Amino acid sequence: MTRQQLTILGCTGSIGVSTLDVVRRHPERYGVFALCAHSQVDKLFAQCLEFSPRFAVVRDARLADQLATRLRQAGLPTEVRHGVESLVAMAAAPEADAVMAAIVGAAGLEPTLAAVRAGKKVLLANKEALVMAGELFMAAVRASGSILLPVDSEHNAIFQSLPANFGRGLAACGVRRILLTASGGPFRRTPIGALAAVTPEAACAHPNWVMGRKISVDSATMMNKGLEVIEAHWLFACPPERIQVVVHPQSVIHSLVDYEDGSILAQLGNPDMRTPIAHALAYPERIDSGVEPLDLFKVARLDFESPDFERFPCLQLAYDALRTGGTAPAILNAANEVAVQAFLDRRLSFLGIARLIAATLAGLPAGAEGSLADVLAADAEARQLAGRLIHDQRVQ
Numbered sequence: 001m002t003r004q005q006l007t008i009l010g011c012t013g014s015i016g017v018s019t020l021d022v023v024r025r026h027p028e029r030y031g032v033f034a035l036c037a038h039s040q041v042d043k044l045f046a047q048c049l050e051f052s053p054r055f056a057v058v059r060d061a062r063l064a065d066q067l068a069t070r071l072r073q074a075g076l077p078t079e080v081r082h083g084v085e086s087l088v089a090m091a092a093a094p095e096a097d098a099v100m101a102a103i104v105g106a107a108g109l110e111p112t113l114a115a116v117r118a119g120k121k122v123l124l125a126n127k128e129a130l131v132m133a134g135e136l137f138m139a140a141v142r143a144s145g146s147i148l149l150p151v152d153s154e155h156n157a158i159f160q161s162l163p164a165n166f167g168r169g170l171a172a173c174g175v176r177r178i179l180l181t182a183s184g185g186p187f188r189r190t191p192i193g194a195l196a197a198v199t200p201e202a203a204c205a206h207p208n209w210v211m212g213r214k215i216s217v218d219s220a221t222m223m224n225k226g227l228e229v230i231e232a233h234w235l236f237a238c239p240p241e242r243i244q245v246v247v248h249p250q251s252v253i254h255s256l257v258d259y260e261d262g263s264i265l266a267q268l269g270n271p272d273m274r275t276p277i278a279h280a281l282a283y284p285e286r287i288d289s290g291v292e293p294l295d296l297f298k299v300a301r302l303d304f305e306s307p308d309f310e311r312f313p314c315l316q317l318a319y320d321a322l323r324t325g326g327t328a329p330a331i332l333n334a335a336n337e338v339a340v341q342a343f344l345d346r347r348l349s350f351l352g353i354a355r356l357i358a359a360t361l362a363g364l365p366a367g368a369e370g371s372l373a374d375v376l377a378a379d380a381e382a383r384q385l386a387g388r389l390i391h392d393q394r395v396q
């Protein structure tokens with residue numbers, strides 16, 4: 001068997017590390033072509049020692065020099081590159097068969113889109129890229145013949161619960177609704193009055209999943225589910241009114257598809273991202289992911305609730321941005337990224353996150369999605385306005 005060569009964008013993050021753990025179990029199947037990180041040089045160096053990639057990428061020239069020196073001293077031939085152009089080059093390189101898109105946030109858009117345009121097999125964790133530029137992203141998938149495999153656990157579950165030819169349209173496949181499960185995050189039962197004072201530490205303590213800080217805060221506000229509604233819309237060409245969020249606190253059912261004949265198909269498993277990662281890596285085959293088999297007797301019960309849109313206004317903001325269309329989801333995403341960072345830096349309250357996003361959307365008219373440049377311009381404008389609203393303390 002020829003080994004599949006991988007570019008991993010965001011190799012030092014939660015998804016990147018889980019991806020390498022699956023790769024480690026299958027050295028005969030996967031080789032690492034490029035490891036792309038941002039600033040965690042120590043972690044990247046250790047990964048290079050273990051996986052001997054052809055290339056390693058970091059943020060800037062200074063970090064690249066540091067890493068190159070250490071690699072040389074260790075006798076490794078890995079070449080070091082830096083900057084966004086290098087991320088794009090690694091994503092589109094002819095030697096890369098598959099690209100794991102696991103950079104967090106808007107920073108992942110350009111390299112992920114480059115992988116799609118180059119016709120790669122793209123394993124998509126970086127949901128923000130699709131949220132920002134869904135229309136041109138999916139048009140690029142169709143134009144290049146790229147195989148897009150969702151890694152987000154819910155979308156991976158939906159993908160597994162749909163027929164292989166779902167691309168001809170969900171209605172033609174007899175799909176009534178997509179049921180997108182959500183854990184409800186750490187504040188599902190917190191008294192509403194106490195939400196104003198929650199800390200970044202409390203927001204990042206997710207009951208079921210261990211993840212990066214940004215997505216952990218998104219889970220606490222349920223903006224993560226809002227972004228996932230938009231992600232599901234684009235991945236499966238599903239109208240918003242056919243995407244239903246279902247709060248399921250155990251996080252064992254990763255999502256479901258409801259069919260016209262009354263059948264509901266679902267994918268279940270332990271909440272461990274190595275399952276969807278292994279599924280996407282090996283698709284259409286199946287490989288060991290290292291995840292424990294699900295013990296249904298230990299799970300014992302599965303609960304479901306409808307989402308509380310009052311407690312979680314971000315969910316409504318996301319549905320509204322999807323219905324508005326054009327650059328509204330890009331504006332929503334950019335404002336959210338600014339808000340989450342400000343919350344983590346203790347410059348904005350937890351409830352201020354939704355207020356800031358609403359104020360940013362209200363302050364900027366959504367244009368047509370247009371080209372990548374239009375999307376990036378909307379992203380920049382939204383970041384500027386959101387930053388100003390915080391700075392002027394118009395949103396707190």
Ligand code: NAD
Nearest residue numbers: 010011012013014015037038103104107125126127211212
């Ligand atoms: P993380 O914060 O743990 O890791 C982010 C990675 O991106 C790191 O390797 C970091 O070096 C890199 N990065 C950050 N900014 C960058 C920049 N400007 N340029 C280049 N690289 C940069 O995040 P994560 O939890 O692994 O999430 C990654 C993506 O996967 C996010 O889009 C998230 O929504 C999605 N996702 C994560 C999970 C999860 O369980 N962690 C589940 C589903 C989806």
Ligand code: MG
Nearest residue numbers: 152153154228
């Ligand atoms: Mg998810």
